[in-house]
Amino acid sequence: MDLFVSQLLNGLVYGLLLFLLASGLSLIFGLMGVVNLAHGSFFMLGAFIGLSVVSYTGSFWWALVLAPIPVAIAAAAIEILLLRHLYKRDKVDMVLLTFGLSFVFTDLVEWGWGKDTFSLSEPASLEESLEFLGGYFPQYRLAIVVFGLAVALLLWLLIEKTRIGAMVRAGIDDTRTAMGIGLNVPLLLTTTFASGAALAGMAGVVAGPILGVYSGVDVEVLIPAFIVIVIGGMGSLKGAFVGSLLIGIADTFGKAYMPEASMFLIYAAMIVILLARPHGLFGQAAS
Amino acid sequence: MGEFVFFLLALAWPFLAGSYGTGLITEALIFAIAAMSLDLLMGYSGLVSFGHAAFFGVGAYALALSGMKLGLNPWLGILVAVMTSALAALIIGYFCVRVSGVAFIMLTLAFAQLLYSAAVKWRGITGGSDGIGGFDRPQIAGLSLNDPIYMYFACLLGFVLSLWLLRRIINSQFGHALVGLRENETRMRALGFSTDRLKLCAFVLSGAFAGFAGALYAIYNSFISPDALSFAQSGMFLLMVVLGGVGSLLGPAIGAAIFLLMKQFVSSHTEHWLAIVGIIFVCCVMFFRSGVYGFLKQWLERGART
Numbered sequence: 001m002d003l004f005v006s007q008l009l010n011g012l013v014y015g016l017l018l019f020l021l022a023s024g025l026s027l028i029f030g031l032m033g034v035v036n037l038a039h040g041s042f043f044m045l046g047a048f049i050g051l052s053v054v055s056y057t058g059s060f061w062w063a064l065v066l067a068p069i070p071v072a073i074a075a076a077a078i079e080i081l082l083l084r085h086l087y088k089r090d091k092v093d094m095v096l097l098t099f100g101l102s103f104v105f106t107d108l109v110e111w112g113w114g115k116d117t118f119s120l121s122e123p124a125s126l127e128e129s130l131e132f133l134g135g136y137f138p139q140y141r142l143a144i145v146v147f148g149l150a151v152a153l154l155l156w157l158l159i160e161k162t163r164i165g166a167m168v169r170a171g172i173d174d175t176r177t178a179m180g181i182g183l184n185v186p187l188l189l190t191t192t193f194a195s196g197a198a199l200a201g202m203a204g205v206v207a208g209p210i211l212g213v214y215s216g217v218d219v220e221v222l223i224p225a226f227i228v229i230v231i232g233g234m235g236s237l238k239g240a241f242v243g244s245l246l247i248g249i250a251d252t253f254g255k256a257y258m259p260e261a262s263m264f265l266i267y268a269a270m271i272v273i274l275l276a277r278p279h280g281l282f283g284q285a286a287s
Numbered sequence: 288m289g290e291f292v293f294f295l296l297a298l299a300w301p302f303l304a305g306s307y308g309t310g311l312i313t314e315a316l317i318f319a320i321a322a323m324s325l326d327l328l329m330g331y332s333g334l335v336s337f338g339h340a341a342f343f344g345v346g347a348y349a350l351a352l353s354g355m356k357l358g359l360n361p362w363l364g365i366l367v368a369v370m371t372s373a374l375a376a377l378i379i380g381y382f383c384v385r386v387s388g389v390a391f392i393m394l395t396l397a398f399a400q401l402l403y404s405a406a407v408k409w410r411g412i413t414g415g416s417d418g419i420g421g422f423d424r425p426q427i428a429g430l431s432l433n434d435p436i437y438m439y440f441a442c443l444l445g446f447v448l449s450l451w452l453l454r455r456i457i458n459s460q461f462g463h464a465l466v467g468l469r470e471n472e473t474r475m476r477a478l479g480f481s482t483d484r485l486k487l488c489a490f491v492l493s494g495a496f497a498g499f500a501g502a503l504y505a506i507y508n509s510f511i512s513p514d515a516l517s518f519a520q521s522g523m524f525l526l527m528v529v530l531g532g533v534g535s536l537l538g539p540a541i542g543a544a545i546f547l548l549m550k551q552f553v554s555s556h557t558e559h560w561l562a563i564v565g566i567i568f569v570c571c572v573m574f575f576r577s578g579v580y581g582f583l584k585q586w587l588e589r590g591a592r593t
Contacts, residue, residue, distance in 0.1 A: 234390070267397065274385065
């Protein structure tokens, strides 16, 4: 296969993995105003739990289904016990809190699984390569593309077309009015936070065969996810999607064609976009 | 008065405490400078930088590299370190001050991470994750900083100098403008202040002090690795500031000392140092927002009233 096409597909894979992380991050920010620095930790925790599930059950699919559950429970506990008490305070307090939590998670993971780099093996049914556009492309990567696009579509439908989505949007636009008209905003916040975390945990499992599973992967994925939502505009699902693909593809092409400068490429992209549009591509000016 | 007593104690310390205690407080003084520099941004200008380790690390690397690669005298190296960090802060700050609040946090974090990966990946220059070690410590009139007691006094001098300078900055018109920025940026703009430029000045000053601390740190350890630039290191600085009390200058310095003493104590008892740091962080944010300094101040005021 043409190098260009295969890199494009790899970029798409990385971009969609980023989207699984960035979408939750962006919605949580939009709704709660929390920059969740523990979001990468949810990803990492999901990956490690997935690793254990695979070693017990031998099935990647069980890992994909089960790993997000404890992650969501942990996230719900964090929201109820800690974050909830900080909504009325300075936003920075919440960032500091999640920062502290990310340390706790790192220690927890190193305690439970050690400091080694593990590799999650891809499901046996997707081990082969498919002939695709005149070349060979690993089935697993194609599956990620399909999975990522499906999640994006489902999230979009959920947010734009359902009652729950309408509540989330109402919460993002104006939390106090949403409460005033009788929405159960506290429940909405807990649910959103936990769902975002579950999505991140699931992303950890999906990315396991590609990025590896190790303590430190949290920061490794959190930073590009941040860049994605800074570029896309915070609180915007569409922004998270476009930003993810942009960063995923730019990063992959950078690594393939200019390995020396690749590190700077996504930062350069971010800087250019921020200078032109300080609120990101799809963000709204802060009210 | 309190500060005078503190200063006398600081002068006598290396003769009272022995080599272990001296080393510990030397390190505390170095981190205190870095924590105070972060407080200039966080406490006085309302700019919460999540990537402050970047400037600390740049200073440390600049000192090490100017000695190893350019053969520069380490005293000049300190100057180079301060200038390099200030320059890094100017470039990074130029982009960061355009955004505010949460985007500022993310941008500072992202830039710090960029420098961290640069330090890890450019093995030819930085030695990668192994770091650089074994460079000369400065020497003046036959007194070498290889002697821990001279190192201690050099850091004490650096600390007092930094505290004095930072206080002058904060009490100057520029400092008052920064506080105005923190309290109400829109009003400052309406009053005709160029707020972006003010922020950038604060950012550069803060970066320069952090770079100074980084240079001292490199001299003290005679070793530097990318850890000094890491996400965790930025977090430690933030914790020192929050623990000590945001916006009190002396508070973060106290926070740095408490943090290091605690680290010594905890890490000799358990491996879970990082989790303890995290939990302290969480508790400080939840229950102890004014920090040790605020707590002491309240306590003293209550004592004075009764």
